Every structure is written in C-alpha cells, then in structure tokens.
Amino acid sequence: MNKANPFPNLMRMFFYEWLVEQRNASIHTVRSYRDTWRLFLRFAAQRAKKKVARITLADLTAGEVAAFLRYTEHGRGGTIGTRNCRLAAIRSFFNFVATREPASIAQCVDVLNIPVKRAPVSEPCYLEPAEVAAILAQPDHSSLEGMRDHALLSFLYNSGARIQEALDLCPDMIRFDSPSCVRLTGKGRKERICPLWPETVLLLKKLLERKPRAPDQRLFVNRYGEPLSASGVRFKLAGYVKEAAETVSSLQTKHVTPHSFRHATAVHLVSAGVDVTVIRSWLGHVSLDTTNHYAKANLETKRQALEQVSLPATAVQPPSWKRDTSLLAWLDTL
Structure with a gap:
C-alpha cells in the first residue's frame, strides 16, 4: 500500500474486495456507491483546489461530508432520500476504512456519527x-x-x-x-x-x-x-x-x-x-x-x-353520577 497516500488503494479494496467479494453486493448497489463517490470526490477536489487524483483520506473529513450532503440536497436539488443514500455509501466506506487504518479511526467515527435526515412521510401517489x-x-x-x-x-x-x-x-x-x-x-x-x-x-x-x-x-x-x-x-x-x-x-x-x-x-x-x-x-x-x-x-x-360505524345513540337521561345528589353535594363541599 502506498504509505504516502493510502486512499486510492483503500478505495479499490472497498469496491473490489469488500463490496463485491465479501459483501456480494448487487451490481445496482455497486453502481449507486460508485456514482456517490464520483460526485463526492469531484466536490472535495473542487473545494480543496486539487485534482481528484491528489485527494487524500485526510481531505475527506466529517465537515467535508456534511458540506457534500448539503450540496446534494440544496445545490443539486436532490431529495432527502437521495441525501441519505449518498450518506449510506460514504458511511459504508468509512466503516471499512476503520478496520484497515486504525490511525484514522477518529476521522471514521466522526463521519459515521453524521445522522440520517428524517423526511416527512407523505401518502403514496397511486393510480386508480x-x-x-x-x-x-x-x-x-x-x-x-x-x-x-x-x-x-x-x-x-x-x-x-x-x-x-x-x-x-x-x-x-x-x-x-x-x-x-x-x-x-x-x-x-x-x-x-x-x-x-x-x-x-x-x-x-x-x-x-x-x-x-x-x-x-x-x-x-x-x-x-x-x-x-x-x-x-x-x-x-x-x-x-x-x-x-x-x-x-x-x-x-x-x-x-x-x-x-x-x-x-x-x-x-x-x-x-x-x-x-x-x-x-x-x-x-x-x-x-x-x-x-x-x-x-x-x-x-x-x-x-x-x-360501517354508526353514530352513538343519544343519551336519554343524565349519567348516574349526575343523578346521585349525595355525591354532588359532597363535591360542593370541596
């Protein structure tokens, strides 16, 4: 592994060894994660004023991930669901990195602690x-x-x-x-x-x-x-x-x-x-x-x-507690 910049090898291991061989992820999952990382790396490179090939693991901080998620939702007009899917792909990688790079575990924990954003649950639009x-x-x-x-x-x-x-x-x-x-x-x-x-x-x-x-x-x-x-x-x-x-x-x-x-x-x-x-x-x-x-x-x-639900019948007389004068008189003394 490249000691100076282990990130490229970590990315290759994540996709080929972890996702495909160990997790047996479907081709659709692999493509979804690929698209997320393609967007994230371009975003991080632009903010760091670097080429994508020069990005290091240290550049991908929790703050950078949070900024990318905001950009996904507001800059690109994505939904909260899309934002959470991007976060899932990034979390999966940092969960993998935590087992391979102990020195970076604090950075990984910070990323893994970024919460999923809750979205309002709307009624599904269906066809008659x-x-x-x-x-x-x-x-x-x-x-x-x-x-x-x-x-x-x-x-x-x-x-x-x-x-x-x-x-x-x-x-x-x-x-x-x-x-x-x-x-x-x-x-x-x-x-x-x-x-x-x-x-x-x-x-x-x-x-x-x-x-x-x-x-x-x-x-x-x-x-x-x-x-x-x-x-x-x-x-x-x-x-x-x-x-x-x-x-x-x-x-x-x-x-x-x-x-x-x-x-x-x-x-x-x-x-x-x-x-x-x-x-x-x-x-x-x-x-x-x-x-x-x-x-x-x-x-x-x-x-x-x-x-199938009928209206409750109208009461023809007051409830028993109202008919009990001794109870009402006792309540008046309180």
Whole structure:
C-alpha cells in the first residue's frame, strides 16, 4: 500500500474486495456507491483546489461530508432520500476504512456519527383502476415497440415489481403453465414468487413470439436488442400518460412514474381485501410497516370503514353520577 497516500488503494479494496467479494453486493448497489463517490470526490477536489487524483483520506473529513450532503440536497436539488443514500455509501466506506487504518479511526467515527435526515412521510401517489386502464390503452399494439411497452406496463401492474426487477426479467424466470407465476429478485438479493394473470402471460407470450429471446436473455429490449434502461421507460411512460390525460383528467395532476404502478398494485390489493402479510410477500417488503402504509392511503377503504360505524345513540337521561345528589353535594363541599 502506498504509505504516502493510502486512499486510492483503500478505495479499490472497498469496491473490489469488500463490496463485491465479501459483501456480494448487487451490481445496482455497486453502481449507486460508485456514482456517490464520483460526485463526492469531484466536490472535495473542487473545494480543496486539487485534482481528484491528489485527494487524500485526510481531505475527506466529517465537515467535508456534511458540506457534500448539503450540496446534494440544496445545490443539486436532490431529495432527502437521495441525501441519505449518498450518506449510506460514504458511511459504508468509512466503516471499512476503520478496520484497515486504525490511525484514522477518529476521522471514521466522526463521519459515521453524521445522522440520517428524517423526511416527512407523505401518502403514496397511486393510480386508480380507470387511470391504469387509460395508460395501458395508449401503446400501439400493432407495432413491436407498442407491444413491448404494453406488456411491460401490464407486468408492472400485475406483479408490483420495481422497475429494475421488471427490466431484469428473462424468459426462464416465468412459469407460463398454470398456475402462472414469475420469480423476481429484489433488494438484498431476496427472491419472491408473484402470480401472473392469464392476460399478462398472454402478452408476454406474444412478445416472445414476435421477438424471440434466449431463456437467460432480457425480455424487454430496444430496437437494437439492448436491454431497456429505467430512464428510457420513464420517458416512454411520460408520453403515454400525457395522451391518457386527454381522456382521464385526473392524470393531469399526478406525477406518474414506473413505481406508481407498484403503488397502485399495493393499494388495489388492499381494496380487494387481501391480507397485508400476503401483500408484503407479493411486493417483497422487508417490514410489514411499509405494507401498512398502503392501507392508510386508500380513501375508498376508509369510506367503507366509516359507513360501517354508526353514530352513538343519544343519551336519554343524565349519567348516574349526575343523578346521585349525595355525591354532588359532597363535591360542593370541596
């Protein structure tokens, strides 16, 4: 290790030995951490008036990390969630450094003590069934691209999958025979099985007939046969939502993303009376508290619950303590 500046070797060991080999982190985690450190190093280098290659571990103080987090949230217009994700990536590195560089443990502790910022918990924005139907009606089913988009959006709504889970879908992950289902790999490499509607299975079969794929190849690809990106799906969806909003006006005030279909799946399952523990397994939630959040969001469910509660009967006589004159007389003496 370079005694003068151990930071480059520490960074290499963190990504290759710690994240990949020891932690077996997913490619998405590695890329997220990579992007965080790319931004952080550029930020620190600019403030220190150095080139990135000249940055040392001593330059990356807790104060510098705090300044970067403020820049992430206010300078770049990021959300509190984005700020906390950046902090998680930086914390992970300094937690690793603390085991490799005992002389820097005080600096590591200062960084690890930077708190996660709490954000207000808002009700999830979800799509009503009519809004989902309007969006699904927009793709041109006669074209390969439209068939692909319709199948993808239908799959998102059926499975409640996260966008990257859907984009990673390969034919060998799907059981086409009855009972049809799909095997998804979510956060933390946790696998789950989701049932598929016959209509969704038919759409996926037709897409494979039109665009055959090997069992281990991605199902949703662009015109060049390359896997779709999440940003590409968001761009296409925005166009479909704009078209659907011409007939369903409520869509004009909603910010619809691929994740909105996941919210819709959760809320509609709650409306159908499905037990929350089943919904948690369906969506791959780690905590039941996350699933319960959707139970609070459905106004129709709240209305139905309210209708089942009758108003309390009006009392026809005063309570017993008011009728007891001896008790009232004793209270008057106090």
